[in-house]
Amino acid sequence: MTLSTTVPGALRPPELHGRREEIAAVESLVGRLRAGRGGALVLAAQPGLGRTALVEHARDICPPVPSVQLTVPAALPRQGPLLVCVDDIHAWPSAARSALLADLRRLPAERPVAVLLTVAEHHAGAGELGGPVTLRLGPLDDTAAAALLDRLTQGSADPVVGAWLIREAVGNPRLLTALAAALTPDQLAGRTPLPDPLPGGEDLLDAYAARIDALPADARALLLLAAAAAEHEPDGAGADLALLLRAGGAASALAPAEAAGAVVAAGGRIHFTHPLLRRAVLRRAPLARRGAAHARLAAVCRDRLSRLVQLSCAAGDHDARLAGDLAEAAIAPHPHAERSAALARAAALTADPTLRTDRLAAAAEASRLAGDPVRARALLARTAAVPAHGGVHRVRGLLSLADGPAADAREELITAAVLLPPEPARHALIGAAEAAWAMGDAVAYREAMTRVPACVDDPALEAYRAGMCAVLAGRTAEGHALLRGCLDDVPATGDAAGLLRAGAAALVVGEVEAACGAGARALAAVRAFGPEVLLPRALEHLAYGELRAGRHTRARAHALEGLRAARRTGQPNVAVSLHAVLALAASVEGDAEACTAHAAAAAAGAGPHGLAQAATLAVWAVARADLAAGRPGDAAARLAPLVAPGPRCGHFAVRMLAVPCFVEAAVQAGRTAEARDATAEFTRWAGATADRLAPAQLARCRALLAPPQHTAAAYENALAHHDRTPGEFERARTQLLYGQWLRRRRRTREARGPLRDALVGFERCGARAWADRSRGELRAAGEAVAGEREPGPGPLEALTPQQQRIARHVAEGATNREVAVRLSVSHRTVDHHLRNVFAALGVRSRVELSRLLAGDGGLPDRDEEIAAHL
Structure with missing residues (x-):
């Protein structure tokens, strides 16, 4: 036992990252003690999660109250207030734990004593502490882990290296500290490849494995087989119990392993209760025993790829034949994650630097397609031996397209196309074109698509390539004809990327319903066949098509699902686009707070990564919300730079779509000259585009600008155009404007009809704020509106x-x-x-x-x- 009083001004312990709740609980305990009250708190956690650091923090903030750190059973002092700290009480003998708890319970009620105990979860003795409040420490989230790593390395860690260390540490601050300490400065900075597996943390792994040391030999043998079998399984899938039994595991050994809290059996599979426990079982096994376990599993695996992975785990050095067999077997229908693991194993067995880089690049691409960009980048980081490699540049460019500046992605993919054979070069150039589209650079888009070789073996892709080039070159009719051919040639199922291109082509030629159909089929194809990386993009395309079709509620539902998928698969650029879609949906539905929040999120991501399309959509959404709220001056100010020609203009594919909003706002704000200029350009665009809403929107713009003697006829003309096209929301906007104009001209009886129609239209498409404006106009026109909120007393x-x-x-x-x-x-x-x-x-x-x-x-x-x- 040690009794200590911290010296005022002493250094505080290192910052505890990601432990705000736990620190608050500890400080609350100490605060009660200073106020003359007692209390007790138990901190329970797996090894390495920071129990001891929290005890040190408690003792550091305790003065002037004394604290006692009990390391062995001892009697407590009988006088004065006291903080009692016992770290790792599970390590005490059971009788000593019971005696301490009994001693604490016998303390007089008037004696202010605070008790802070820590215990390892799943350890003998943890269940004896049922009385005090127990706080369980979980793993650090990625943000807290990144802050800890930044402090440990003083910011010197390369982002790719840091992301891999955080992944490998699984939220354990002690392990993260050990992994970072075991690397050289060049390895941390990404100048030399990381070792595989990462060194460090052996003592922590021993602490995890300690729980199985007392198990019978057959139970330990079964756990070793389970840990080895997981090498050919996807993360979290566990191990097939039948496979373990075929490999010689004893079925009777499962019960003691479960009782010890090491594994859980469910659905014929065995799952370790913690990933570090599985890692510890493998690391602690002698090399010969580990190799024997892999060999036994390989002998009974019925799947060729699984068998080869197990043989590769048992191999000790380069093996060209085994590496070739692995690379050959890592093909469909195996999931991309399994193919990536097999290709990485093949690379490790390959001596030739160029061939090893080829396989690492292929493994990285499979990880990217599986929605695991952290692993993909870590695999690319091992390819430094061959710097100018087309496959590496292509994967790096595609990763940047999902999470990085679009300009960087374009340059990487252009470079890849120079280095790659024709077929992969074609896909690299298509990726470069996608990056240019996101940037809003029409010239760069056309340049990349022009360089794509003619796709004679893929008529749909060739029609898309040639059609988009023609449209952006100003040959609109020719381009539209080609793009309609793209719609005709799209395959029925399976090709999600082809379906997404067909959806994009449909929007360009104004076939909104066809775009929604292609988006829905692409989503179904991704869900059925993969790849996982396309899921958020498919949801984004479908949601945008639904927005254009006026189905805002469905668009919002798909965009929200896409946002979750984008976060899960590490694609923040897609998340930015989905935030913009959600902002547009909210601007129609009348949720001003949601519109502002999603638009801000889109702008925050679009700016650093140069995503002009998402930025333009976000501004358009906020401007439309301004219009709904009756702030046309604000709306006009936001949209004016986007719709006007020049360097500040919006995305080339979105500019004209926003013009009707700008004209409405500008006319109401008194900026008539700018509205006329925008309408003139919109007139030329409407004559060339196949967008079915454009004629009605153009007629509405002309009605807003028409002289009074022609305004009514102009609005009637616009409504006649709306009658020939779908689009409930846009029709209701025209009716609202017509009703407003009639009421302002004191033609209130005539105004009620279009205002009633506008209200019904807005209500049908869920445009609450716009419906509220229609109700206000109707009331001002002298008509009571059913369902309008009555004013309360006041x-x-x-x-x-x-x-x-x-x-x-x-x-x-x-x-x-x-x-x-x-x-x-x-x-x-x-x-x-x-x-x-x-x-x-x-x-x-x-x-x-x-x-x-x-x-x-x-x-x-x-x-x-x-x-x-x-």
Whole structure:
């Protein structure tokens, strides 16, 4: 036993990363002790997760209260407040643990004693601590692990190396520390390849394996077979019990292994309770025993690839024949993850540097297709011996396309195309074109697609390549004809990439329903046949097609699923695009907070990686939400740079789609000249495009700009175009604008019809904010609206409905001119009503009005609202 008092000003222990909840619990215990109250806390965790560091933190913050660190059974001091710390109490004999707990229970109630105990989970004695509050420490998340690694290496670790170390440490800070310490500076910096397997952490693995040391020999032998069998299985799949029994494992040995908490048997498979336990079982076995286990498994494996993987694990050196057999067997229908593991094994057995690099590049590509970019990059990091390798550049470029600057991806893929044979070079150039598209560089897109050799063996791909080149070269009719041929030649099933190209071609030629159909088939193909890496992209294409078709609710559902898939497969660039789609959906549905949040997320990722298409869509979404909320000035200011020609313009495939929004906002904001210029360009585009909504949208733009004597006829013409095309949302917007114009001309009886139709249309497509605008217009036109919220009691109760709307807008900070635009009334009308509002409410200023409505609940409290978003 040691009694200690920490010296004030002593160095604090190293920062505890990712342990905010645990630190708060420890500090709460110490705080209660300082206040004269006792308490108890048990910290339970697997080895290496930081139990001891938390005990040191408790003792560090304890002064002036003394603390006692019990390392052996001993009597407690009987006087004064006390912090009792016992680290690894499971290591004490059972009788000593019981005696300490009994001693603590006998302490007088008035004696302030705080007890902090730590125990290893699944260890004998852990169950005896049922009385105190128990806090279980989990593994660090990747963010906390990255912060720890950055501190350990002083920021010198290469990102690829760091990601692999974090993966291998599985959230264990002690293991991460050991792995980083075992590497040389050149290995940490990525200048030399990492060893495989990584050294370090042997003492920690011994601590994990200690739980099986007391097991019978046949149980330990079964666990070794299970650990070895997992080498040819996907991560987390466990081991096939029948295979272990064929290899000589004893069925009776399973029960003691389960009782010890080492494994769990379910569905005919055996799973280790912790990945480090499986690793420890393999590492601790002598090389001869480990090799024998792999050989026994190889002898009874019925699948050729699994058998070859087990033989490779038993091999001690380069083996050209075995490596060739592995590479030959690593083909479909095996999952990409298994193919990657086999190809990596083949590379390890290969002596020739060029052939080894070929196999590592193929293994990295299989990992990429499996949705595992961390492993893919780690495999590429072993290829330094052959610097100019087309396969390496291609995989690196495709990884950057999913998670990196689009310009970097394009350069890597262009370089790969120079180094690769014709067939893989073709796919590298198509990837380079995709990068240029994401960047918004039409010239670079056309250059890359022009360099793609004619695809005579793939008519659909050739039609897509030639059609896109023609469209971007200005030969629109020729390009559309070719792209329609792409739709005709797309295979029925299986080729997810081909279906995604067909969906993109359909959007270019204005066949929105065909685009949705191709997207749905691509999604089904990915789910049935893979590859996993295409799942978020398929969901993005489908969601965007559904947005264009006006099915915003379905688009949101698919985009949310895609966002989860993009995060799971390490594709933040796809996540950025999906955030933009979600922002567009929210701008229609009227969820302003969701629109702002998704648009901000899209902008945050689009900027650093140069994703112009996602950035343009996000700005368009926020501008459309501004329009829905009656802020046309804000909407026009956002969209003006995107729709105007010049270096600040938006993405070339999105610019014209946003013009109708800009024209509407610009006309209402008094920027008529800019609206006319944009309409003129939109007219030329509508004449060349096959977009079915374009004629109706163009007619609406012309109605907004028409002289009063022709406006009604122009709106009727626009509605006639809408009657010939789908698109509930766009039709309702035209009806709303027509109704607003009629009401402003005091033709209120005529205005009610289009306003009612607009309300119904918006309600049918779930556009809540737009429906609210329609209700407001209907009420202003003298028609009661069923389902509209009645004003509650409060200071606004005495006001007319129009006065209430004006009061709320003014209290939110809008100027009189902005209120006039939002409510489609004159500036003079707002002035008149606002004077009456001030008189009725007894306020003298806009500030007093804002305070009155905020206090009544009529407005959100700004401080609370801001705090809720932090």
